Amino acid sequence: MSAQELPAQLAELVTEFHEVPEPDKLQLLLEFSRSLPELPARLGEHPEELEQVTECQSPLFLAVELEGSGPEAPVSLFFSAPAEAPTTRGFASILHEGLNGLPAEQVLAVPDDLPERFGLTKLVSPLRMRGMSAMLGRVKHQITALQAG
Amino acid sequence: MAAEAEHNEAFAQYAHPQRLVSTQWVAEHTDDPGVVVVESDEDVLLYETGHVPGAVKVDWHTDLNDTETRDYVDGEAFAALMSHKGISREDTVVVYGDKSNWWAAYALWVFTLFGHEDVRLMDGGRDKWIAEGRELTTDATEVTPTDYPVVQREDAPIRAYREDVLQALGTTPLIDVRSPQEYTGERTHMPDYPQEGTLRGGHIPTAASVPWARAAAEDGTFRSRAELEAIYLDEVGLTPGEDVIAYCRIGERSSHTWFVLTHLLGFENVRNYDGSWTEWGNAVRVPVAQGEARGEVPGAAR
Numbered sequence: 464m465s466a467q468e469l470p471a472q473l474a475e476l477v478t479e480f481h482e483v484p485e486p487d488k489l490q491l492l493l494e495f496s497r498s499l500p501e502l503p504a505r506l507g508e509h510p511e512e513l514e515q516v517t518e519c520q521s522p523l524f525l526a527v528e529l530e531g532s533g534p535e536a537p538v539s540l541f542f543s544a545p546a547e548a549p550t551t552r553g554f555a556s557i558l559h560e561g562l563n564g565l566p567a568e569q570v571l572a573v574p575d576d577l578p579e580r581f582g583l584t585k586l587v588s589p590l591r592m593r594g595m596s597a598m599l600g601r602v603k604h605q606i607t608a609l610q611a612g
Numbered sequence: 613m614a615a616e617a618e619h620n621e622a623f624a625q626y627a628h629p630q631r632l633v634s635t636q637w638v639a640e641h642t643d644d645p646g647v648v649v650v651e652s653d654e655d656v657l658l659y660e661t662g663h664v665p666g667a668v669k670v671d672w673h674t675d676l677n678d679t680e681t682r683d684y685v686d687g688e689a690f691a692a693l694m695s696h697k698g699i700s701r702e703d704t705v706v707v708y709g710d711k712s713n714w715w716a717a718y719a720l721w722v723f724t725l726f727g728h729e730d731v732r733l734m735d736g737g738r739d740k741w742i743a744e745g746r747e748l749t750t751d752a753t754e755v756t757p758t759d760y761p762v763v764q765r766e767d768a769p770i771r772a773y774r775e776d777v778l779q780a781l782g783t784t785p786l787i788d789v790r791s792p793q794e795y796t797g798e799r800t801h802m803p804d805y806p807q808e809g810t811l812r813g814g815h816i817p818t819a820a821s822v823p824w825a826r827a828a829a830e831d832g833t834f835r836s837r838a839e840l841e842a843i844y845l846d847e848v849g850l851t852p853g854e855d856v857i858a859y860c861r862i863g864e865r866s867s868h869t870w871f872v873l874t875h876l877l878g879f880e881n882v883r884n885y886d887g888s889w890t891e892w893g894n895a896v897r898v899p900v901a902q903g904e905a906r907g908e909v910p911g912a913a914r
Contacts, residue, residue: 489656489657496661546661547658548658550657591673
């Protein structure tokens with residue numbers, strides 16, 4: 464479970480979750496859920512441009528934008544989930560903070576077992592964690608599609 | 613000391629009106645000695661975003677499921693949980709939660725496995741409480757640990773195992789409370805929900821399809837007894853008093869139906885098959901029916 468191969472801003476979050484004692488991990492996830500940025504107006508008004516992550520227990524929509532092309536192109540991530548789905552919002556917020564702005568190749572290289580590295584599986588249940596895997600999968604998929612397109 | 617049942621005309625129509633309380637009753641009685649309000653949600657963090665003042669949280673996955681065996685916690689663990697939540701054996705426990713009390717009903721069913729006598733649902737659940745503009749708080753609830761006795765679970769009366777279902781095939785009516793697409797076999801998980809890995813889609817032969825949420829009204833409260841009877845008696849063909857087994861995917865949605873049949877309609881022997889489709893759809897050589905028809909028990913079923 465080393466965080467070495469993760470981009471620094473993501474590795475920091477993994478470390479943060481590992482450093483808080485067990486009972487406070489959920490509280491930390493809750494704080495992340497609160498800090499998920501709102502969608503920019505241009506996306507908020509065009510929900511059709513967002514992709515729904517149907518694997519999540521609650522409605523979650525995401526959009527990916529690339530600034531330019533090539534492996535160095537920075538990735539912008541946008542997530543939207545209702546307030547009554549704090550766990551889903553928390554996962555989205557972690558991905559946002561950990562991946563937003565990174566070059567495309569770095570996001571694509573994030574290991575697929577990322578969700579398991581936060582030490583949340585026992586507290587949150589494997590089923591719930593799967594939502595985060597699905598979000599990561601779809602982010603990567605969209606980047607690949609944008610690069611190909 | 614258990615609290616008195618709520619005198620509420622809206623509940624008088626049901627078989628066991630004492631199993632329901634209104635949001636108003638909760639607002640008035642949360643501080644009563646002998647009353648503990650429990651929130652139980654699908655989302656493990658929802659309670660933390662704000663809960664009924666004085667309510668404690670019980671999570672279906674992290675508190676009620678055993679971490680190793682696919683089973684519920686044992687008597688020791690349940691007693692420890694109750695003690696930790698400040699619940700005494702004689703207390704009135706009122707459970708509420710998100711999504712029309714779906715998970716709250718599951719928690720109530722598990723409490724019933726341990727024979728906790730007085731456990732009720734707050735009709736309409738969390739959504740109704742919020743819709744009425746009632747107070748939510750993020751303040752931690754102060755709990756005084758109790759000395760809850762170790763009581764062994766008694767599964768037989770309300771829980772069916774796979775063997776029980778096989779034995780009941782063709783004689784005991786089954787209710788499949790999943791979505792129509794899961795029932796027909798078109799999909800093996802809830803629409804919009806994660807795939808939970810079942811190898812076969814479809815339903816247990818003879819099971820009638822009644823998606824659980826049909827028992828809930830728009831505002832999350834239970835439908836009237838007449839409406840429920842129209843569904844379960846007239847449409848499905850259940851006879852009052854007969855044995856019934858309900859199942860879904862892991863036993864949570866069917867707990868809601870178990871509550872409806874047992875406490876609202878007064879069926880005396882309803883069992884929840886919590887192994888449900890995640891067990892049946894993976895089991896070797898059990899019969900499976902696909903499509904909209906209930907299907908028949910094959911001769912070589914056993």
